[in-house]
Amino acid sequence: MIPVKVTKISYHSESKSYAVILKEITGNKCLPVIVGSFEAQSIALAIETVDTPRPLTHDLICDLITGIDSVLNTVRINGLDEGVFFAQLEIESIKLGKRNVDARPSDAIAVALRMDAPILVAKKVLEEAGIFEDSIKEEKPQKKKAELSLKTLKDKMQSAIDEEEYEVAARLRDRISKLES
Numbered sequence: 001m002i003p004v005k006v007t008k009i010s011y012h013s014e015s016k017s018y019a020v021i022l023k024e025i026t027g028n029k030c031l032p033v034i035v036g037s038f039e040a041q042s043i044a045l046a047i048e049t050v051d052t053p054r055p056l057t058h059d060l061i062c063d064l065i066t067g068i069d070s071v072l073n074t075v076r077i078n079g080l081d082e083g084v085f086f087a088q089l090e091i092e093s094i095k096l097g098k099r100n101v102d103a104r105p106s107d108a109i110a111v112a113l114r115m116d117a118p119i120l121v122a123k124k125v126l127e128e129a130g131i132f133e134d135s136i137k138e139e140k141p142q143k144k145k146a147e148l149s150l151k152t153l154k155d156k157m158q159s160a161i162d163e164e165e166y167e168v169a170a171r172l173r174d175r176i177s178k179l180e181s
Helices: 036-049 057-067 105-115 123-129 150-163 166-180
Strands: 001-013 017-024 029-035 070-081 084-093 097-105 119-120
Touching: 001 029, 001 036, 001 123, 017 036, 017 105, 029 036, 029 105, 029 123, 036 057, 036 105, 036 166, 057 105, 070 105, 070 123, 097 105, 105 119, 119 123, 150 166
Parallel strands: 070 119
Antiparallel strands: 001 017, 001 119, 017 029, 070 084, 084 097
């Protein structure tokens, strides 16, 4: 098993989903794990250590683990089948012994971050689905619509004044002022 850490959460606009990027602690391979928006938000809150007024589902899971006098030893992402990752929470207590609980990787990651537990990825999973860190490209923000030229805006403003459309002229004046400053 290879220890990893969460390096970032990235929004993928084409698929309208989020990817949690897990990076090897001692290497340069990454594992992008697609997660839902709720899970992405929960993971982001855990990374930033933001307290919420009421417990989220992942907070509840953590409270249950500690409430039965257990500890979360590790989270393991140990399987991949037809593009779907599989994970387990390794929980241990004196009364219950060591238990492995099946979990979605997104939930397991959110709980691990809250409980400061190590996240491990099976070597075969990283070999099959991992990518090198330098191949991850930042999604560039889409370009804004081309700005109208200053001359075009002034012409439109004059036309609006001539036609006594003073509200339109005022908005155009404000845009012109913003561009000129």
